[in-house]
Amino acid sequence: xxxxxxxxxxxxxxxxxxxxxxxxxxxxxxxxxxxxxxxxxxxxxxxxxxxxxxxxxxxxxxxxxxxxxxxxxxxxxxxxxxxxxxxxxxxxxxxxxxxxxxxxxxxxxxxxxxxxxxxxxxxxxxxxxxxxxxxxxxxxxxxx
Amino acid sequence: xxxxxxxxxxxxxxxxxxxxxxxxxxxxxxxxxxxxxxxxxxxxxxxxxxxxxxxxxxxxxxxxxxxxxxxxxxxxxxxxxxxxxxxxxxxxxxxxxxxxxxxxxxxxxxxxxxxxxxxxxxxxxxxxxxxxxxxxxxxxxxxxxxxxxxxxxxxxxxxxxxxxxxxxxxxxxxxxxxxxxxxxxxxxxxxxxxxxxxxxxxxxxxxxxxxxxxxxxxxxxxxxxxxxxxxxxxxxxxxxxxxxxxxxxxxxxxxxxxxxxxxxxxxxxxxxxxxxxxxxxxxxxxxxxxxxxxxxxxxxxxxxxxxxxxxxxxxxxxxxxxxxxxxxxxxxxxxxxxxxxxxxxxxxxxxxxxxxxxxxxxxxxxxxxxxxxxxxxxxxxxxxxxxxxxxxxxxxxxxx
Numbered sequence: 001x002x003x004x005x006x007x008x009x010x011x012x013x014x015x016x017x018x019x020x021x022x023x024x025x026x027x028x029x030x031x032x033x034x035x036x037x038x039x040x041x042x043x044x045x046x047x048x049x050x051x052x053x054x055x056x057x058x059x060x061x062x063x064x065x066x067x068x069x070x071x072x073x074x075x076x077x078x079x080x081x082x083x084x085x086x087x088x089x090x091x092x093x094x095x096x097x098x099x100x101x102x103x104x105x106x107x108x109x110x111x112x113x114x115x116x117x118x119x120x121x122x123x124x125x126x127x128x129x130x131x132x133x134x135x136x137x138x139x140x141x142x143x144x
Numbered sequence: 145x146x147x148x149x150x151x152x153x154x155x156x157x158x159x160x161x162x163x164x165x166x167x168x169x170x171x172x173x174x175x176x177x178x179x180x181x182x183x184x185x186x187x188x189x190x191x192x193x194x195x196x197x198x199x200x201x202x203x204x205x206x207x208x209x210x211x212x213x214x215x216x217x218x219x220x221x222x223x224x225x226x227x228x229x230x231x232x233x234x235x236x237x238x239x240x241x242x243x244x245x246x247x248x249x250x251x252x253x254x255x256x257x258x259x260x261x262x263x264x265x266x267x268x269x270x271x272x273x274x275x276x277x278x279x280x281x282x283x284x285x286x287x288x289x290x291x292x293x294x295x296x297x298x299x300x301x302x303x304x305x306x307x308x309x310x311x312x313x314x315x316x317x318x319x320x321x322x323x324x325x326x327x328x329x330x331x332x333x334x335x336x337x338x339x340x341x342x343x344x345x346x347x348x349x350x351x352x353x354x355x356x357x358x359x360x361x362x363x364x365x366x367x368x369x370x371x372x373x374x375x376x377x378x379x380x381x382x383x384x385x386x387x388x389x390x391x392x393x394x395x396x397x398x399x400x401x402x403x404x405x406x407x408x409x410x411x412x413x414x415x416x417x418x419x420x421x422x423x424x425x426x427x428x429x430x431x432x433x434x435x436x437x438x439x440x441x442x443x444x445x446x447x448x449x450x451x452x453x454x455x456x457x458x459x460x461x462x463x464x465x466x467x468x469x470x471x472x473x474x475x476x477x478x479x480x481x482x483x484x485x486x487x488x489x490x491x492x493x494x495x496x497x498x499x500x501x502x503x504x505x506x507x508x509x510x511x512x513x514x515x516x517x518x519x520x521x522x523x524x525x526x527x528x529x530x531x532x533x534x535x536x537x538x539x540x541x542x543x544x
Contacts, residue, residue, distance in 0.1 A: 096307070097263070098298040098487060099329055108484030115480075 006062055008124035009070075012077055013058035015117040019084065019110070020051030027109035029088075029102040030095055040102035043092035047110050050084040054117065067132040074125035078118050085114035151461035162466065165430060169470020169516055170477065172423035176512035178478040179416030181505060183409045185486065189324035189496025190398070190405055193218070196323050197394045198275035199246075199366035200375045203236055204228075206388050214364065215397060218326050223252040223264040227361035228388060235386050236365050241373035242382075246272040250363035251338055253309045253331075263299075264330040265309070267338035267358055275366045276332055288334045294318040298328035298487075307331075310344035324490060324498030367391075405495055420515070427523035431463065435527035442531045443539040452532040459531060463524035464517065471513045479509075 003010070022028075029040035054077055061073040088094055088107040095102050155162045197218070204214050205228040213224035230247070237245045249267035268276050270287055276294075288294070293314045295301050306313045314337065322328055335358040342357060369378050375393055382391035442455055450458070482489075483499060490497035500508070 094300070096300050097329055098300060099491060103300075104485070104488040104491060108488075112480050112484060 008074070008120060008127070009058060009062040011120045012074075012117065012124065013055065013062065015081075015113060015120060016051055016054030016058055016077075019113040019117060020048055020055060022109060022113065023047045023051060023106075027105045029106040030100055038095050038102075039092060040088070040094040040100075040106065043088045043094060043102070044106065046087050046092060047084055050080050050087070054080055054084075067128055071125055071128040071132055074121045074128055077121035078125055081114045081118035081121060085111050085118065151458055151465055154458075155462055155465060161434075165427070165466045166469045166473065168423050168426055168430070169467045169520060170474035171470075172420055172519065173471045173474025173512050173516050174478045175416050175419035175423075176515055177475055177509055178482050179412045180508040180512065181478070181482050181500060182489070183412050184500045184504065184508065185324070185482075185489075185497045186405050186409055186493075186495055188498035188500060189490070190402055192323040192498050193325045193401065193496045194398050196275075196325065196327060197398070199394055200369040201367040201379050201382070201391050202394055202397075203232075203365040203367065203382060203386075203389050203391045204363070206390050214392070215400075216326070217250070217264060217330075218397070222326065223262045225250040225252050225363060227356050227363055230358075230360055230362050232386060232389055233362060233365050236367065236382055236389070236391075239378065239382050239385060241370050241378040242367055243370040244272070244274050244368035246274055246366045247362040248364050248366065249335060249338055249358040249361070251341065253341075263309070264326075265338065265341065266330050266332050267335045268332060270334060274368060288317065288337070291315060291337055291340060292317045292333065293337065294320065294332040296320050296328040296330045296332075297322040299331070310341050310348055312341055312344045322498060324496040365389075401495060408493065408495065420519070424519045424523060427520060428526070431459075431524040431527040435459075435531050439531070439534060439539050443534065443536045446536040447540070456528040456532040459524050459528035460521060463520045467517050467520035470520075471516050474516075475509055475513070479505075 023044055029044040030038055032041075057073050057077055057080070061070055061077075064070055064073070083091075088102070088110050094100075094107060097103070202214065205226050207226060213222075213226055216222040217224055233245055233247045236242065247269060251265040251267060253263040253265055266276075291312060291314050293307065293316055295307070295316045295318075297320055299307075299316075299319075301307045301316045301319075303316050303319050306315050308314070309331075314331075314333070320328070320332075338358050367378075367382075369375050375395070379391040379393050382389065442458075445455060445458070446452075483505075486497055486499045499505070
């Protein structure tokens with residue numbers, strides 16, 4: 001595996017790994033209270049799930065040589081990352097008080113990491129699609 | 145065509161050297177922009193607190209904790225309650241120099257249904273209030289009805305939505321502007337609604353407030369002093385003539401905060417200037433060393449027809465591109481750190497923190513960008529001059 005060729009794949013894997021691990025540790029949402037979980041806990045679970053999907057797709061992208069498949073994975077990762085950024089507070093409500101952990105740490109950290117992941121996979125998708133188009137053009141020209 | 149593309153090609157050909165210089169420019173931008181935003185946020189928070197308190201003196205029960213708890217409520221939003229006899233308000237109002245008095249009643253909710261935190265509930269008298277009403281008018285002009293509340297900006301409850309407190313559905317009819325202080329996390333309502341909440345708490349078996357109705361006790365009295373009277377003297381008279389209370393000048397409370405804020409702002413400014421100077425020195429040294437290393441490269445360019453002016457422009461273009469990339473990276477990283485984590489900074493410093501608005505933030509970003517661009521241009525100007533004036537023949541012969 002050449003590092004230069006897979007620089008985007010490695011960046012995507014790192015971003016999604018930090019998002020997944022962080023969402024259950026460093027920037028986890030508010031914890032259990034008197035045996036009850038608050039709304040933000042479900043937002044955390046959703047982010048973790050998306051993070052795991054992003055890791056799996058990043059791994060597949062790393063070990064795939066076909067540019068078309070890579071481009072498809074990059075587009076999926078872009079969409080998943082955008083969805084992750086929208087989960088805290090937009091798709092799933094967080095706690096009532098904006099001074100709580102889910103607002104002060106979890107939400108900004110998830111948004112920042114998801115935006116980074118979306119930016120990397122967006123750039124990856126753009127470059128890989130262009131590469132694929134060019135190789136198709138070259139093949140067609142050679143065949144003609 | 146070649147001349148236009150050359151600076152970028154040169155930079156891309158040496159990725160590590162370019163990355164190191166971009167990193168320095170990014171670091172300088174982050175320090176300048178982040179420092180400006182942090183200082184402005186602390187200053188905004190202090191000004192907001194000063195405006196928002198509105199009273200000259202706040203009277204709290206004499207117990208040692210009361211003043212500290214009041215500061216915690218105001219600055220950090222830590223819910224607390226303390227009480228004194230309601231009749232004290234009339235005795236305070238009778239003190240010479242007191243123009244207006246308004247009592248407030250502090251109640252701490254049991255954990256609200258949605259989250260594991262207690263909420264500060266402040267009951268106030270609409271007839272005498274002069275500290276909350278001016279702010280309520282901005283969002284709500286009518287009188288508060290039964291079980292109607294006004295929420296601070298940090299509560300995610302929207303106007304028109306309800307919030308359950310002790311099982312009582314309270315309708316939010318107004319929301320206050322952000323102040324960057326503990327006042328943002330409070331709920332404001334009338335004493336009638338407070339009584340309803342206390343009854344509900346009794347029904348739920350939460351007995352701590354059972355005998356402390358707003359009919360009998362109050363938590364604090366906000367005082368406006370008559371014009372021409374010395375505020376410190378009036379506060380001293382209250383402490384002398386009314387037993388069991390402590391009159392605190394709001395200015396002294398703000399002064400303590402202002403002192404801490406001033407120390408932090410001073411530190412931020414010193415760090416900002418130190419990073420700027422250090423980065424400028426490093427950039428100047430880096431460009432100067434590079435000018436020495438790249439003498440032959442520039443001599444070759446000179447022999448293929450580049451004028452002295454074009455060589456100077458080449459160096460300045462490279463420096464401009466490096467600074468532009470550094471500025472973009474520095475601004476993005478700082479914006480992603482300082483703005484989303486503003487609330488966390490407020491909590492950790494215990495100081496009022498109110499981020500500047502978009503226009504002011506853009507101004508700080510542009511100032512930082514201009515400062516980095518100018519520093520980069522000045523750092524590379526001498527190298528550009530040296531390279532453009534070098535004797536091409538001598539340089540090329542040195543290598544033989």
